[in-house]
Amino acid sequence: MAKGSGPLLTDELDIVIPTIRNLDFLEMWRPFFESYHLIIVQDGDPTKTIKVPPGFDYELYNRNDINRILGPKASCISFKDSACRCFGYMVSKKKYIFTIDDDCFVAKDPSGKEINALAQHIKNLLSPSTPSSSIHCMIPFCEGADFVRGYPFSLREGVPTAVSHGLWLNIPDYDAPTQLVKPCERNTRYVNSVLTIPKGTLFPMCGMNLAFDRELIGPAMYFGLMGDGQPIGRYDDMWAGWCTKVICDHLRLGVKTGLPYIWHSKASNPFVNLKKEYNGIFWQEELIPFFQQAVLPKDCTTVQKCYVELSKQVRDKLGKVDPYFTKLADAMVTWIEAWDELNPSGPSTVLPNGKAK
Ligand SMILES: O=c1ccn([C@@H]2O[C@H](COP(=O)(O)OP(=O)(O)O[C@H]3O[C@@H](CO)[C@H](O)[C@H]3O)[C@@H](O)[C@H]2O)c(=O)[nH]1
Ligand SMILES: [Mn+2]
Numbered sequence: 637m638a639k640g641s642g643p644l645l646t647d648e649l650d651i652v653i654p655t656i657r658n659l660d661f662l663e664m665w666r667p668f669f670e671s672y673h674l675i676i677v678q679d680g681d682p683t684k685t686i687k688v689p690p691g692f693d694y695e696l697y698n699r700n701d702i703n704r705i706l707g708p709k710a711s712c713i714s715f716k717d718s719a720c721r722c723f724g725y726m727v728s729k730k731k732y733i734f735t736i737d738d739d740c741f742v743a744k745d746p747s748g749k750e751i752n753a754l755a756q757h758i759k760n761l762l763s764p765s766t767p768s769s770s771i772h773c774m775i776p777f778c779e780g781a782d783f784v785r786g787y788p789f790s791l792r793e794g795v796p797t798a799v800s801h802g803l804w805l806n807i808p809d810y811d812a813p814t815q816l817v818k819p820c821e822r823n824t825r826y827v828n829s830v831l832t833i834p835k836g837t838l839f840p841m842c843g844m845n846l847a848f849d850r851e852l853i854g855p856a857m858y859f860g861l862m863g864d865g866q867p868i869g870r871y872d873d874m875w876a877g878w879c880t881k882v883i884c885d886h887l888r889l890g891v892k893t894g895l896p897y898i899w900h901s902k903a904s905n906p907f908v909n910l911k912k913e914y915n916g917i918f919w920q921e922e923l924i925p926f927f928q929q930a931v932l933p934k935d936c937t938t939v940q941k942c943y944v945e946l947s948k949q950v951r952d953k954l955g956k957v958d959p960y961f962t963k964l965a966d967a968m969v970t971w972i973e974a975w976d977e978l979n980p981s982g983p984s985t986v987l988p989n990g991k992a993k
Contacts, residue, residue, distance in 0.1 A: 644758050646671045649732040651754075652724030656680045658687040661738050666691070668742070668752045672734075675724040677702075680716055697723060709977070712970040717863025717912075718843060719872030722971075726978050731851050732761060737844040739902035743805045746826050756830075756896035757800040757847035764794025765832040765890020778830075794832075798853035798889035799880060802845035803827075804900040809842045811870075811917060812910035815903065830894040835885045838927055841877020845898045848880075852889055854979075855939040856880045858971040861964050862912075868960065869912030874920075875964075878927040883942040886932040915958070922957050926950075940972050947972075 652675045653659065659676070662669060666689070674694035678686050682698035702723050703710045713723045718737065725733050734754055743751050763777040768791050776783050776792070783792050808823045833839050848857060860875035862868055884891050930949060936942040947968035954961035 643668070643671045644755065644762075645732055648730050649734060649754075649758070650675050650724070650728040650730045652677065652721055652728070652733055652735040653738060654679055654718045654721035654724070654735075655686060655738045657738050659738055660687070660689065661741060662689050662692060664741050665736075668754050672754070673730075675728055677720050677724045679718070679720045695727075697727065705978075706974050709970050709974040712858070712861065712967040712974060714859065714862045714866070714872065715864040717866075717869050717872060719859035719862040721843065722857060722859040722872075722876070725850060725854055725857050726971075726975050728850060731849065732758070732847065733850050733854070733857075734847040735843060736846075736898065737900075740804065740844050740898040740900055743897045743899040745828075745897075751896050751898070753802055753845060753896035753898050754847075757802060760800035760830055760892045760895075761797050761847060761849055763797065765797045765892055766791065766794045767832050767835040767885065767888075767890050768795075769834065795888045795890045796849070796852060797832075797892055798849050798884050799841075799891040800830075800847040801839070801841055801877075801891065801893040802847070802896045802898060803894065804842075804845060805897050807900040807903045809844065809900070812906045812913050813917065815906040815909065819903075819906070826897060827894065830892050833881065833891045833893055836928075838878055838881050838924060839891070839893060841873050841880065843873030843876070844900060845896070846873070853880055853884060853939060855972055855975050856883045856943055858943070858968060861967045866960070867958070868915045868919075870909060871913070871916040871920075874916070878923065879943065879946055882927055882930045882932070882946065883939055886936065886942055887939070915960075919957060922954070926953055940976065943972055944969060 649672055651669060651672050654677045656679050670691060674692055676686065676694055676696040678696055678698040682700045686696065688694055699715060702713050714720050721735055734757055745751055766776060769787065804823065805826065806822050808821060843859065856879050857876050859872035862872045881891055930946065932942050932945055936945050947965045950961055950968065951965035
């Protein structure tokens with residue numbers, strides 16, 4: 637929250653939570669989240685009731701709702717994987733999205749002060765990014781700092797920030813092999829910095845503490861086809877991050893990473909994760925060069941056009957890695973079609989099954 641004022645963007649930001657659990661974690665976030673509208677995407681068994689603490693304004697969508705709203709296009713929304721959260725991005729009507737996992741809690745900064753992660757994300761999104769330069773030793777656009785000598789004035793205006801990627805203390809977001817060999821490792825390092833990821837650089841985007849400008853980059857935030865019936869899991873956010881970064885670079889949009897921190901409390905089962913991740917650990921050796929070499933034509937002037945072009949390149953170049961990527965390329969197109977159907981120029985009548993509380 638800005639000094640001396642209430643929470644910002646309360647009518648322009650939705651909080652999207654994917655869940656298979658009751659949402660008691662919200663109690664800890666109440667001071668920071670209660671003024672915002674929540675979009676809860678319930679994964680797994682739609683007959684299970686998800687308990688939401690009283691006092692929150694929310695809409696809840698389960699698999700039956702997703703199928704009802706999207707019809708055959710629901711095939712692009714993952715089932716039994718946190719990737720389902722991207723449905724919340726699609727049905728939101730707000731300019732900004734903040735998405736958080738239900739095992740993420742309020743962290744404390746080194747002074748012991750509780751971190752309002754949402755306020756920091758908003759600050760990150762509302763200030764420009766500087767992707768056309770190497771990492772600064774100073775963080776521009778914040779009090780008491782400015783561009784250092786030698787930084788071209790022509791670049792100092794920066795570009796609009798599309799993504800704010802937060803980090804986590806305690807349980808690190810390791811892949812299964814790393815978690816297996818380092819089961820007790822915890823992240824205790826608090827780095828007081830927000831950096832723009834330079835143009836041409838990819839990054840491993842984790843979906844547990846993430847905010848973005850939905851109007852600038854929303855259609856690129858497809859959390860790829862994972863979970864039930866798919867040969868891969870826990871790469872949904874990575875896929876979205878790689879696609880998003882290539883498109884942000886092309887459209888001159890910025891991606892920031894660093895503050896805010898949240899406290900990640902749950903270590904998922906590394907053996908289960910290994911089964912989900914196995915192909916991803918293998919395929920990522922091909923995926924990174926693919927995204928590093930991806931070039932989007934000049935006539936790709938919207939996120940949708942960029943994304944459909946990327947899907948063509950996925951089909952052409954990754955389809956030979958595994959037939960899964962042909963299916964994923966199709967799902968990418970379906971996602972854009974569904975996005976445009978639900979987000980025509982006017983409002984769309986997407987009714988959730990949970991009444992707004
Ligand atoms: O089948 C499922 C499983 C989980 N969820 C919800 O998704 C998030 C993340 O779940 P969890 O914290 O259990 O998983 P992690 O291994 O810690 O994190 C992974 O999730 C992604 C980051 O968001 C990434 O793939 C990994 O870091 C929770 O809210 C669960 O309730 C689900 O919807 N469906
Ligand atoms: Mn987690």
